[in-house]
Amino acid sequence: MEAVTVILPALPGVRLVEPFYVDTGLLQRAPTRATITRINRPGGHMGAQVTYPPMPADIARVFISRLLEAKEDGLRMPFPLTGVDQGDPGNTVINGAGAAGTSLPVRGMTTGYQWKEGFWVSVVDPDGIHYLHNVRNSGQVLMGGGVLNVRPALRGDFPDGSLVILDAPRIEGAITSDIAWPLPHQKIVTIEFTIEEAA
Known part of the structure; x- marks a missing residue:
């Protein structure tokens, strides 16, 4: 599509x-x-x-x-996030070419930002298509990045620098x-x- x-x-x-x-x-x-x-x-x-x-x-x-x-x-x-505030993660993008399966490495996040299990995230491929995923782990950004564990597994081809949206995900x-x-x-x-x- x-x-x-x-x-x-x-x-x-x-x-x-x-x-x-x-x-x-x-x-x-x-x-x-x-x-x-x-x-x-x-x-x-x-x-x-x-x-x-x-x-x-x-x-x-x-x-x-x-x-x-x-x-x-x-x-x-x-x-809709039903009132859950997913905060301001910064300018989040995929970090490197290692985004595959359920592993979503990211960079560009605001230092100290905390993502939580159950957050929703959109990952955008080079054609601008948004893929909706749920975050399965909690963590805090150190040195601008981290690894989100997501479900369902990643389906698109996401090169380094692909946009990751946490504050306003789309379907x-x-x-x-x-x-x-x-x-x-x-x-x-x-x-x-x-x-x-x-x-």
């Missing part, structure tokens, strides 16, 4: 976001069904069911127009639901859709 440019208006903000994980692995059962083996496969990624609050039709028209475009071209939107991908909206007599429209990472 190529980098997208479709962005929804900032206001009104979302009413409800229900993130989900798309698991590409599987469980394999022995013939006797006595044991279960987990088989991990690359490609796990994030998605979200998004619901906006009821809005006047004159405001909703812009959302509808952009969602119709995003259905073909993809969508990028902020990933980017395809709209996998139909684009539908009611036309009620009171002229108040509710919009909802599902977005899933496609890269």
Whole structure:
């Protein structure tokens, strides 16, 4: 999927976001069904069911127009942090060519910055596509960098200097639901859709 440019208006903000994980692995059962083996496969990624609050039709028209475009071209939107302050990490980028699997080495962070388990992070590839990941370890920046342990595993090709966003991560991908909206007599429209990472 190529980098997208479709962005929804900032206001009104979302009413409800229900993130989900798309698991590409599987469980394999022995013939006797006595044991279960987990088989991990690359490609796990994030998605979200998004619901906006009821809005006047004159405001909703812009959302509808952009969602119709995003259905073909993809969508990028902020990933809600539900009140968690992930601080100001500085100008964070990938450090070297060692970003692979679940290891994300970074530099350019503010000295003393503390990242915590459960933080969300976007990693941006050379085409500008954002990949959403969850941080599994806690740590503090010493000498401007560190290593974040992330899930799901990294999927893109991230060269040295690729942008890493902690203060305002994004989810980017395809709209996998139909684009539908009611036309009620009171002229108040509710919009909802599902977005899933496609890269």
